[in-house]
Amino acid sequence: xxxxxQSPRHKVTETGTxxxxxxxxxxxxxxxxxxxxxxxxxxxLIHYSYGVKDTDKxxxxxxxxxSRSKTEDFLLxxxxxxxxxxxxxxxxxxxxxxxxxxEQYFGPGTRLTVT
Amino acid sequence: SQQGxxxxxxxxxxxxxxxTMNCSYKTSINNLQWYRQNSGRGLVHLxxxxxxxxxxxxxxxxxxxxTSKKSSSLLITASxxxxxxxxxxxxxxxxxxxxxxxKLVFGKGTKLTVNP
Numbered sequence: 001x002x003x004x005x006q007s008p009r010h011k012v013t014e015t016g017t018x019x020x021x022x023x024x025x026x027x028x029x030x031x032x033x034x035x036x037x038x039x040x041x042x043x044x045l046i047h048y049s050y051g052v053k054d055t056d057k058x059x060x061x062x063x064x065x066x067s068r069s070k071t072e073d074f075l076l077x078x079x080x081x082x083x084x085x086x087x088x089x090x091x092x093x094x095x096x097x098x099x100x101x102x103e104q105y106f107g108p109g110t111r112l113t114v115t
Numbered sequence: 116s117q118q119g120x121x122x123x124x125x126x127x128x129x130x131x132x133x134x135t136m137n138c139s140y141k142t143s144i145n146n147l148q149w150y151r152q153n154s155g156r157g158l159v160h161l162x163x164x165x166x167x168x169x170x171x172x173x174x175x176x177x178x179x180x181x182t183s184k185k186s187s188s189l190l191i192t193a194s195x196x197x198x199x200x201x202x203x204x205x206x207x208x209x210x211x212x213x214x215x216x217x218k219l220v221f222g223k224g225t226k227l228t229v230n231p
Binding site: 040041042045090101103104105109 | 146165221223
């Protein structure tokens with residue numbers, strides 16, 4: 001998985017609790033992304049980062065926040081988890097910006113269940 | 116929206132046969148990429164085709180792009196059981212300066228099953 005790890009790999013939490021997912025890369029890639037994958041929806045972008053402390057929203061950012069204090073780590077936080085946030089979360093990295101021909105490399109995913 | 120739509124949603128073939136998956140999209144694109152996802156794993160990049168290219172090959176993979184029809188196809192020749200996976204197309208939109216979103220948008224995928 002191209003030097004990308006995600007933790008935890010599985011988590012069950014209760015509605016209303018805060019949850020933080022971590023993505024760690026050893027590739028020194030500038031761009032990092034968080035997606036969620038749900039049946040019938042494919043992959044949808046939550047937030048992305050184009051450098052340390054530089055982040056922007058994706059198409060489904062409501063209820064999520066992110067932080068990137070180091071090149072290698074990108075954190076996704078659910079401030080108050082809801083059942084609609086039950087999903088599989090993928091982190092991805094890439095070398096370059098959107099408009100160039102850079103592929104994305106994906107982590108193994110985190111399966112989050114909110115009860 | 117820019118989102119690609121794969122067709123068919125599911126495909127079951129015998130080992131040795133060719134598998135063809137299609138992707139249609141709605142807006143102009145910068146490039147189109149195909150990814151594979153094995154069950155329970157992350158996506159793996161297969162091939163990228165730019166908007167000014169019509170065909171690209173990589174091993175047993177052949178990708179075509181028809182920008183006039185806003186469609187692409189992925190052909191896997193001489194399929195193997197190990198090709199069993201879900202396949203996603205992803206489109207990269209135009210830059211902001213051209214009214215695009217510059218986002219990589221994924222379709223919902225085609226689930227391919229190759230029977231031994």
